[in-house]
Amino acid sequence: MDTLAKVSETGKLNLPAQLRRQLGLEHGGPVLVRLVDGELRIRTVQQAMRQLQQDARRIFGAGGDSVDRFLTDRREEAERENG
Secondary structure, X not given: XXXXXXXXXXOOEEOOHHHHHHHOOOOOOOEEEEXXXXXXXXXXXXHHHHHHHHHHHHXXXXXXXXXXXXXXXXXXXXXXXXX
């Protein structure tokens, strides 16, 4: 379902509260934004990490404990850097 959102003069996109709740976004929470086939796609960092983990398992195999550990370390490092 499409939901109307507004872009301010400074380029800020205001996401409706309902969508923020559904995504589990908090005020000031980071998101990843990508332009795909002329559409703006917004993902949470957690969604991106899950996709990376799935891709790594597919590429390196299901026994990827070291991959999971590596991705967890990178996620924690990113969280420390971003506050």
